[in-house]
Amino acid sequence: MKKDKIEISIKCQNHIRGVRDTMYLLDGKWKTLIISHLYYIGKMRFMDLKRQVEGIASKTLSKELKELEMNNLIKRTQNNTMPVSVDYELTCFGESLHTIIDTMGEWGMKYRKDLLQKGSKVVAEVVD
Amino acid sequence: MKKDKIEISIKCQNHIRGVRDTMYLLDGKWKTLIISHLYYIGKMRFMDLKRQVEGIASKTLSKELKELEMNNLIKRTQNNTMPVSVDYELTCFGESLHTIIDTMGEWGMKYRKDLLQKGSKVVAEVVD
């Protein structure tokens, strides 16, 4: 009897599928960071968000926001002022991602010192 | 007094920086999934990993594994057999990411049904 496939329990398969689905929603270089800012800071306007998320181009921010909105993670509100102002905020569904955001934030804070000491590839970008 | 900057508490800044650092380590479309497989399934060979992580190309897998190794998240072991076989497994540091992987897996499992019902953009890719 040939055994050419790795056996995986149903439980593991479900977990992995969960990770895959989550990653799909958060796909793109910036989505997680955008959500983090909306979560930790709260409702923000387009230009504020652009300033907060360092390095992102307007075009890219616009695209990522649209995708997040399509997936119902954020809500876009346009105010009929002059000139127009637009707010972005998390939906309840988006808020539910806080478990992931918090975990990532805590992991990053916990290992920041280690990363810096180890001189891993990340250092140049991690130093503030 | 003009207030043109959003005020952010130090605590939030640290959290956001944590998220950013973490994202930097997990940058790339596949790293989180690769780590998930190594975490839930355990040590694996190159080709097994390629089969598990559906859709990834050899070249990309190779590249991502190298980056993960550089950041000390995984360990590469080459066995001097014929033909050569190579194992990949998480380091202790890599294992510490389990908090994030678990959280993402649980979030994904919890909202999978909602996603499917809502018919969000993700559906086509999420259905198994």
Place this chain on the structure above:
DNA sequence: CGGGATCCAACTTGATACTG
């Protein structure tokens, strides 16, 4: 101000073929 349209450069990814 909040974008969208366009063009261009740079980087990433994927498919296929190939090697020790």
Place this chain on the structure above:
DNA sequence: CAGTATCAAGTTGGATCCCG
């Protein structure tokens, strides 16, 4: 088996201009 080389295709970023 574990990659590498090559080329094609897609994605991203920047700059600029435009509109309401």
